Every structure is written in C-alpha cells, then in structure tokens.
Amino acid sequence: MRLSALVVARNEEARLPACLATLGFVDEIVVVLDRSTDASAEISRAAGAVVLEGAWALEGERRNAGIAACSGDWIIEIDADERVPPELGAEIRQLIETSAEAFHRVRIDNYVGDRLILHGWGGSFGTTLKPILFRKGAKHWRAQRVHPGLDWTGSEGARLTTHGIRHEVDRDISDMLRRLDRYSSAKAADLLDSGDIGSLGNNLRRFVSRTFKCLIGRKGYKEGGWGVLIALCAGLFPLLSHLKARLEPERHRH
Structure with missing residues (x-):
C-alpha cells in the first residue's frame, strides 16, 4: 500500500522542518501552501515534498485540494505543528496493509509550551483523537473556514491509541488566546455566510454546557x-x- 502525508500550512517556515523530518515513514509528502510568503516552499521542496501553492478562502477547499494532489492509496493528514513519533509511523504502516476500513482515528498529545495536557480538550478548541488516517476517496471536507465538517465514504476502523502525535498546539497562554480570537473570527464569517448566526440565549447556554463538559x-x-x-x-x-x-458583521463578512 502506498502512503501519502498531507501537510496544509501557511507561513510555517519555523515549524515545517521539524514536522517534515518525522514523515520518513511515508512514500510521498504533499505540502499545500495557502498564500505563503516565507521560505515554506523552499523548505518543503528540499525535503522532497510535492508542493501545491495557491489561495483558498475556505479551509475545507484547500484541504480537499491537497487530498486530490495525493497519489497514495492511504493518506495521513498532518499539521505543521505536529510531529509523528517513529513508533506511530511503524504502527500506521503495519495497519494499512491489513485494514479493510475507510478511516482510523489517531491519538493526539497536546502540548502548551513544554507541558503535556491530557485532559479537558473539546468544544472545537482541541481534541485528543482525530480521523486523520484514511483511504483516498473516503474523506471530503465541507466548505467552511474553521473546523469544517466532514463527509465520509466507508466505515471507521480501530483507533490508534498506543502512540500519539505530538501536537504543539500553543506556545503559552497568550498564544492560546490569540488562537481563540482567530478561530472565532473565522467562525463568525461562516455564520454570516450561512445566514443563521443563532441567538444570544442559545450561545450563552452553549458556553455553560461546553465549559462544564470540558x-x-x-x-x-x-x-x-x-x-x-x-x-x-x-x-x-x-x-x-x-x-x-452579531455586533461587527461588517468586519467579519467575506
């Protein structure tokens, strides 16, 4: 089975080298660069990656473009701030030779700085399991800016939880709050595009329920x-x- 790694990034010259260095277990690396102006393209090509450069307004669209560019039977989607340990790479290679399923979820170990935080992730702000290993043709991202939905063809297989991907999600608390600001701005644009921004009361209830759940x-x-x-x-x-x-539609409508 041929395995492709898909990395979608924008101006990630500082983190791409470490990410790409952990992908030696795959047969092909495809890097999608969205409006990048730094050295990400040169770094990716030096690592032997196929580079697709362009401009996509929606996260779902650029990820679908990357999937289409992959030639492998299986694809693993990796972000520039993620690192795949050798043990997990070996486990993935072994799994795809025998799996009859369409996709598998993989454990994610989230770090803030050097601190591993195991518990509490959720509510579209973090996860400890992601469906990132899949057969080509099984996964399709929806046309949204942040955390787009997924459509699947085929069934889910066993989860890979023995070894986890190291996800350097935030550098510190300030970085986490900046991420919240970026995510909520992108989601506001998606809400405006949908024509339904919801109600204040319902979102206050979601604040309470999501905080409690996490x-x-x-x-x-x-x-x-x-x-x-x-x-x-x-x-x-x-x-x-x-x-x-609701309060600043002119700033967030695209």
Missing part, C-alpha cells in the same frame, strides 16, 4: 488551572463567534 466530563479539573483555561476557551468559542457576527 472541565468535568472531559476531566479538565485534573489539569488544575490549565483545565479551567481550556474549558473557558472552549465555552467562549461559539459565544464569541456569535457576538462577532
């Missing part, structure tokens, strides 16, 4: 103050998105 249901309390921070960000994401679309 802190209690997903055991964020085990992480102390970090768990509280992540739970608040997860709860604020839909509320901020709604408020930006």
Whole structure:
C-alpha cells in the first residue's frame, strides 16, 4: 500500500522542518501552501515534498485540494505543528496493509509550551483523537473556514491509541488566546455566510454546557488551572463567534 502525508500550512517556515523530518515513514509528502510568503516552499521542496501553492478562502477547499494532489492509496493528514513519533509511523504502516476500513482515528498529545495536557480538550478548541488516517476517496471536507465538517465514504476502523502525535498546539497562554480570537473570527464569517448566526440565549447556554463538559466530563479539573483555561476557551468559542457576527458583521463578512 502506498502512503501519502498531507501537510496544509501557511507561513510555517519555523515549524515545517521539524514536522517534515518525522514523515520518513511515508512514500510521498504533499505540502499545500495557502498564500505563503516565507521560505515554506523552499523548505518543503528540499525535503522532497510535492508542493501545491495557491489561495483558498475556505479551509475545507484547500484541504480537499491537497487530498486530490495525493497519489497514495492511504493518506495521513498532518499539521505543521505536529510531529509523528517513529513508533506511530511503524504502527500506521503495519495497519494499512491489513485494514479493510475507510478511516482510523489517531491519538493526539497536546502540548502548551513544554507541558503535556491530557485532559479537558473539546468544544472545537482541541481534541485528543482525530480521523486523520484514511483511504483516498473516503474523506471530503465541507466548505467552511474553521473546523469544517466532514463527509465520509466507508466505515471507521480501530483507533490508534498506543502512540500519539505530538501536537504543539500553543506556545503559552497568550498564544492560546490569540488562537481563540482567530478561530472565532473565522467562525463568525461562516455564520454570516450561512445566514443563521443563532441567538444570544442559545450561545450563552452553549458556553455553560461546553465549559462544564470540558472541565468535568472531559476531566479538565485534573489539569488544575490549565483545565479551567481550556474549558473557558472552549465555552467562549461559539459565544464569541456569535457576538462577532452579531455586533461587527461588517468586519467579519467575506
């Protein structure tokens, strides 16, 4: 079975080298660069990657373009801030030789700086499992800017949880809050495009339910103050998105 790695990035010259260096277990690397102006293209080509450069308004569209450019029977989608340990690479190679399923979820180990945070992720602000290993033709991203939905052809197989991808999700608290600002602005644009931004009351309820779920249901309390921070960000994401679309539509409509 031929395996492709797909990396979608924008101006990631600082993190791409370390990411690409962990992908030696694949047969092909495809890097999609969205409006990049730094040395990402040169770095990718030096690593032997196929580079697709362009401009896409929607995350779903650029990821679908990358999938189409892959020639492998199987594809693993990796972000520039992720690192695949050798043990997981070997496990993936072994799995695709025998799997009869369409896709598999892979464990994600999320780091803020050098701190591994195991609990509390959720609410569109982080995850510990992602469906990133799939047969070509099985996965299609929807036309949205942030966390686009997925359409699948085929069934899900066993989850890979023995080894996890190292995800350097945020550098520090300020970086986390900047990510919340970016995500909520992109989501506000999606809401405006849909013609339905929801109600303030419903999004206040979502703030409470998501915060509670991340802190209690997903055991964020085990992480102390970090768990509280992540739970608040997860709860604020839909509320901020709604408020930006409602109060500043001219700034977020595309």
